[in-house]
Each structure stands twice: as C-alpha cells, then as structure tokens.
Amino acid sequence: MRLQFILGEVFRGLRRNATMVVSVVLVTFVSLTFVGAAALLQMQIDKLQGDWYDLVEVSVFLCPEGSTASTCAGGEATEEQISTVERTISTELDDVVSTVYFESKEDAFEAFSAQYPDGYQGTQLTEEDMQASFRLQLADPEQYQVVDEVLSGRDGVEVVEDQRAIFEPLFLALNRSSLVAVGLAVVMLVAAALLIITTIRLSAVSRQRETGIMRLVGASTLFVQLPFMLEGALAALLGAVLAVIGLWAAVQYLVIDWLAESVDWVEHVTTADVLTIAPLLLGLAVAVAAVSSAVTLHRYTRV
Amino acid sequence: MIRFENVSKVYARGARPALDDVSVDVERGEFVFLVGASGSGKSTFLRLVLREERPTGGRVYVAGRDLTRLSPWRVPGLRRGIGMVFQDFRLLPNKTVYENVAFALQVIGRPRHHIRTTVPEVLEWVGLDGKEKRRPHELSGGEQQRVAIARAFVNRPKILLADEPTGNLDPTTSQGIMRLLDRINRTGTTVVMATHDDEIVNEMRRRVVELSTGRIVRDEVEAAYGRREEILPQVGPVAVLDAPGRGVPARRISVRPEPGDVAAERAAEQAAARGVDPPPVEVDEDSREMSGAMASRAEEA
Ligand SMILES: Nc1ncnc2c1ncn2[C@@H]1O[C@H](COP(=O)(O)OP(=O)(O)OP(=O)(O)O)[C@@H](O)[C@H]1O
Numbered sequence: 001m002r003l004q005f006i007l008g009e010v011f012r013g014l015r016r017n018a019t020m021v022v023s024v025v026l027v028t029f030v031s032l033t034f035v036g037a038a039a040l041l042q043m044q045i046d047k048l049q050g051d052w053y054d055l056v057e058v059s060v061f062l063c064p065e066g067s068t069a070s071t072c073a074g075g076e077a078t079e080e081q082i083s084t085v086e087r088t089i090s091t092e093l094d095d096v097v098s099t100v101y102f103e104s105k106e107d108a109f110e111a112f113s114a115q116y117p118d119g120y121q122g123t124q125l126t127e128e129d130m131q132a133s134f135r136l137q138l139a140d141p142e143q144y145q146v147v148d149e150v151l152s153g154r155d156g157v158e159v160v161e162d163q164r165a166i167f168e169p170l171f172l173a174l175n176r177s178s179l180v181a182v183g184l185a186v187v188m189l190v191a192a193a194l195l196i197i198t199t200i201r202l203s204a205v206s207r208q209r210e211t212g213i214m215r216l217v218g219a220s221t222l223f224v225q226l227p228f229m230l231e232g233a234l235a236a237l238l239g240a241v242l243a244v245i246g247l248w249a250a251v252q253y254l255v256i257d258w259l260a261e262s263v264d265w266v267e268h269v270t271t272a273d274v275l276t277i278a279p280l281l282l283g284l285a286v287a288v289a290a291v292s293s294a295v296t297l298h299r300y301t302r303v
Numbered sequence: 304m305i306r307f308e309n310v311s312k313v314y315a316r317g318a319r320p321a322l323d324d325v326s327v328d329v330e331r332g333e334f335v336f337l338v339g340a341s342g343s344g345k346s347t348f349l350r351l352v353l354r355e356e357r358p359t360g361g362r363v364y365v366a367g368r369d370l371t372r373l374s375p376w377r378v379p380g381l382r383r384g385i386g387m388v389f390q391d392f393r394l395l396p397n398k399t400v401y402e403n404v405a406f407a408l409q410v411i412g413r414p415r416h417h418i419r420t421t422v423p424e425v426l427e428w429v430g431l432d433g434k435e436k437r438r439p440h441e442l443s444g445g446e447q448q449r450v451a452i453a454r455a456f457v458n459r460p461k462i463l464l465a466d467e468p469t470g471n472l473d474p475t476t477s478q479g480i481m482r483l484l485d486r487i488n489r490t491g492t493t494v495v496m497a498t499h500d501d502e503i504v505n506e507m508r509r510r511v512v513e514l515s516t517g518r519i520v521r522d523e524v525e526a527a528y529g530r531r532e533e534i535l536p537q538v539g540p541v542a543v544l545d546a547p548g549r550g551v552p553a554r555r556i557s558v559r560p561e562p563g564d565v566a567a568e569r570a571a572e573q574a575a576a577r578g579v580d581p582p583p584v585e586v587d588e589d590s591r592e593m594s595g596a597m598a599s600r601a602e603e604a
C-alpha cells in the first residue's frame with residue numbers, strides 16, 4: 001500500500017518534470033559513458049602490459065671491443081668479469097630475477113642470422129660484430145631499477161637496458177587519454193549532480209502543496225522525501241543503464257567486430273569487461289543522485 | 304491538553320515579539336476561541352502547538368509532551384494527533400474530495416481497508432455524502448471547508464486547531480461550519496479556533512482568549528468577542544479589507560449562502576440525527592502514547 005502510493009507519487013513527479021528528467025538521463029548517460037570508457041581503457045592497458053611485459057627482458061650488455069664506456073676501459077669483457085656478474089645476479093638479485101640466460105656472441109649471431117639471412121641493410125655482419133649479454137626475466141617487471149642499480153657501473157658491463165622502455169611512450173599516451181576521459185567524466189558528473197539538484201528542487205517546489213499537507217498531517221520525513229529521492233535515483237539509473245548499453249555496443253562493434261579483426265596480435269577488452277564495470281556505473285549513478293537529493297531535500301522539505 | 308508557560312516568540316532579531324510571555328492552559332475537551340487584531344499572534348500560537356515554529360522562550364506542552372524538547376523525528380507523531388484547518392482550505396486541486404481526505408491517511412501509512420471504510424464515514428459525518436468524486440473547484444467554499452475539516456478529523460485527532468476557518472465564508476455557511484466544529488468538540492476533541500468573527504464568538508459562548516500584540520489581555524469562560532473597536536485596530540471610518548473601521552457597516556450583510564452549503568449542513572444534521580457515529584478512533588502508537596501522557600498528567604494534577 002505505502003509502496004504503491006510512493007511509486008504513484010514518483011511516476012507523477014517524473015511525468016510532471018519530463019523535460020528535466022530527460023536531461024538528467026542524458027547527462028548521466030554521457031558522463032557515465034566517459035567514466036566507463038576510462039575504466040575500459042585502463043583495463044585494455046592492463047591487458048597489454050600483462051601480455052607484453054611477460055615477453056620483455058632486461059638486457060645486461062657486456063663490454064664489446066672498442067667500447068667508449070668508462071666501465072669498458074679494459075676492452076672486451078673478460079671471462080672473470082662475466083662470471084663475477086653472473087655471481088652477482090644469482091646472489092644479490094636472486095629474489096628479483098626469475099630466469100637468467102646468457103647470450104654469447106655466437107648465440108647472438110645465430111639469432112641475428114635467423115632474422116636477417118641476407119645481412120642487415122646490405123652489410124654482412126660477422127660473429128665479431130655481435131655483443132654478449134645476460135637476458136634477465138624479472139619476477140616483477142617494475143623492479144627494473146633494482147637491477148639497474150646493482151649491475152650498472154660494474155667492470156665489464158657496458159649498459160643495462162630495459163626493453164619495457166620501448167613501450168613506455170605507448171602506455172604513456174594511453175594512460176594520458178584515460179586521464180582525459182576521467183577528467184571529462186568528473187566535469188560531466190558535476191553537471192549531472194547540479195542538474196539532479198535542480199530537478200529535485202523544481203519537483204519539490206511544484207509539489208509544495210502536497211508536501212505541506214503531508215507534513216501537516218504527520219507524514220514522516222522519509223515518507224515525504226522518498227518520492228523525490230527515488231525520482232532522482234531513477235533518472236540517474238536510467239542514464240547509467242544507457243551508458244552500459246552504449247559501452248557494450250561500442251566494445252561489441254568497434255573492438256570485437258572491427259579492431260580485433262585487424263589487430264589480432266593483442267588481447268582486447270571484451271563485453272564481459274563491460275559487464276564487470278556495469279555495477280560500478282550503476283552505483284556511481286545512485287551515489288550522485290543520493291548526494292544531490294541529500295543536499296536539496298534538506299533545504300526544501302524540512303519538517 | 305495544551306499548555307503554554309511564559310512562551311515568547313520573536314521571528315526576527317530585533318522585531319517586536321509575535322508572542323510575549325504567554326501562559327495559558329487548555330484543558331482536554333475544551334473549546335477555546337483565540338481572538339485579537341490582525342498581527343496579534345493568533346496564527347503564531349497555533350503554529351507553536353503544531354511545532355511548525357519553536358518558541359524563543361518558555362515552554363509549550365501538548366498532551367504532556369514538552370515540544371521544546373521534542374526530537375525532530377517525533378514531530379510527525381505529534382502532528383498525527385492534531386488536526387488543522389485554515390482559512391484558505393488548502394485542498395489539493397487535482398484530487399477529488401475522497402482522494403483529498405484519503406491522502407491524509409495514505410501518507411501516514413494507514414492500511415487500504417482502513418482508508419476505504421473510514422473516509423466515506425467521515426465524509427458522511429461532515430455532510431458531504433454523494434460528493435466524493437467532485438474536485439475542490441466544483442464545491443462551494445463551505446463545502447471545501449468541510450472537506451478540509453474531514454481531512455483534519457479523519458485520523459481522530461485529540462486536538463483540532465482552526466485558523467480563521469470561517470474567514471472566507473458567509474454568515475450562514477459559517478454557522479454550519481461552527482456547528483460541525485461544535486460536534487467535533489462534543490466527541491471529546493479539544494478545539495482551538497482563531498477568529499475575527501464576533502458574531503460567532505458571541506453566539507457560541509465559549510472560552511475566549513484575547514491576544515493583543517502578542518500578550519494575553521483577556522481569558523474568560525463563556526465569554527463574548529469583546530468590543531469590536533477594542534480588538535480591531537483603529538483605522539478610522541475607512542473600510543480596510545479585513546479590518547473595518549468604526550461605524551462602517553459589517554461586510555457580511557449582503558452575502559448569501561450558496562445552496563450547496565445549505566444542503567451540506569442539512570445532510571450533516573440529518574446524519575447526526577440518524578445517529579451516524581463519527582469515524583472510530585484508530586488506536587495506534589501515537590494516540591495511545593498521547594492518552595497515556597494525558598492520564599499521567601491528570602494524575603499529577
Ligand atoms: N514567518 C514569519 N516571519 C516573520 N514574522 C512573522 C512570521 N509570521 C508572523 N510574523 C509576525 O508575527 C506577528 C504575529 O503574526 P500572526 O500571523 O501570528 O498574527 P495573527 O494574529 O494570526 O494575524 P491575522 O489575524 O492577520 O492572521 C506579526 O507581526 C507578523 O508580522
């Protein structure tokens with residue numbers, strides 16, 4: 001009975017303020033689409049990082065002949081220097097490095113020849129042009145700094161190189177664009193909140209007669225305010241549902257049907273990921289609506 | 304039932320107090336007229352009883368509860384035990400007569416079956432049988448006020464407050480409304496009515512509390528309105544809307560009651576004669592609490 005009555009009030013209110021309600025729906029739709037897009041982009045970045053960082057290694061290049069680095073003053077790295085480096089890796093970096101692989105000049109030349117059987121840019125290179133190195137897989141790719149600190153500057157080590165550095169510009173760009181999306185989302189969420197506040201206020205003012213009588217005959221504060229709260233929450237929720245549908249369609253048609261066809265060598269976000277963030281978006285919509293109602297109703301329907 | 308102890312109310316800092324050190328005690332079941340010039344504090348008095356306002360000083364007790372200490376979430380409970388009617392009726396224009404009265408029960412969460420039986424009863428009791436489906440604009444002023452009274456009374460409050468309920472009505476219609484309020488009072492409900500209407504006060508011979516610029520200047524049982532020129536402001540021989548000056552014919556002579564009001568009054572009288580009972584008292588938390596509080600106060604006294 002009470003529920004039916006309150007729902008009746010809610011729908012009457014929604015109908016009376018139809019234009020405002022539509023604008024609330026649209027603004028929450030757009031803002032939550034941005035939030036969702038940022039979240040999906042972040043998920044995509046995580047997937048790429050997961051994929052690629054497993055493949056990349058830290059290379060510890062050993063001094064070749066004629067290097068100008070100060071640690072290579074003694075010419076090509078000696079057997080002794082190499083075994084010192086190897087020992088250091090197995091003792092000091094034991095918990096950071098998961099696998100160690102020594103690539104000798106021969107190995108390097110073999111790999112090179114396999115990749116460029118006809119020589120590199122017209123020059124036929126020999127085994128002597130290759131450089132020996134340790135290839136380290138790190139347990140945690142983020143620990144690169146530790147490896148660098150321990151091994152750089154040792155005699156016989158020319159340079160420590162993190163292959164991840166190759167991907168950094170890409171990830172930087174992706175991270176920045178997801179930050180931009182988040183920034184836009186925040187601005188739009190503020191707009192949504194303000195719009196919900198205005199809508200509820202309008203609704204409260206247009207129903208002042210009713211609420212006045214409700215308070216007069218002893219309706220509880222919650223009973224007076226609930227229809228307004230539900231009104232705001234319902235409009236915001238509708239916007240969130242639209243955002244989820246929009247993101248789902250975008251992932252389905254843009255990513256899965258199109259991007260994944262042409263760029264099939266990386267893992268992509270899926271519609272399942274959209275469903276994962278759906279509760280987040282719905283929750284955010286309800287939270288924004290709740291905060292807005294709390295701000296407004298406190299002032300307009302006080303007992 | 305209602306007790307003011309040295310109550311003062313100042314709306315804005317520095318303004319003249321709307322009520323100034325008012326002490327008054329209204330017994331359970333009493334009928335009290337609150338008279339005084341415009342701005343003397345009558346509406347303020349009623350709003351304090353409803354706790355729409357809080358006193359600046361002193362204490363207000365209603366049914367034994369100290370309203371100055373009542374926590375906000377208990378205010379709805381207090382108001383369920385008080386009915387209130389106004390000069391301008393305050394009906395919802397897009398609801399029917401039935402819906403207007405039912406609304407008061409719906410919003411306090413009364414079950415549907417209770418509403419379905421109680422609302423027709425109270426409508427018959429106030430003389431509006433057969434007009435359930437009309438909207439307020441299809442009713443005369445007197446009938447609209449009956450709807451408002453039905454809405455105030457449908458939850459069987461212990462107290463009925465009326466702020467110039469006859470202010471917009473002609474004399475005959477006003478008399479009908481007064482008979483209705485009197486019947487409500489005879490069911491045991493305490494009635495406090497603010498009014499400017501000297502004829503009504505003189506006719507009813509009930510307790511009169513007169514306010515003047517926020518102070519009680521008279522409190523008499525079975526009293527008359529008092530000398531008109533003492534209560535109304537001195538405005539000279541010019542007709543000012545609701546404060547006629549001395550020597551100006553009273554506004555009410557030429558007004559004739561509308562047929563609907565006469566019919567409603569007759570129907571109400573007939574219902575009363577047939578022995579139609581007022582709607583039963585709903586025993587719920589609030590009223591039980593209120594009667595309990597009353598009983599304990601009575602024992603104290
Ligand atoms: N909400 C308010 N804010 C500020 N001042 C108010 C407010 N309500 C009433 N007043 C002032 O308090 C005084 C008493 O007003 P009140 O309405 O109680 O008088 P009243 O006796 O009901 O008058 P009337 O017969 O015209 O209805 C007046 O001076 C009025 O201006």
Ligand SMILES: [Mg+2]
Binds near residue numbers: 346347
């Ligand atoms: Mg008044």
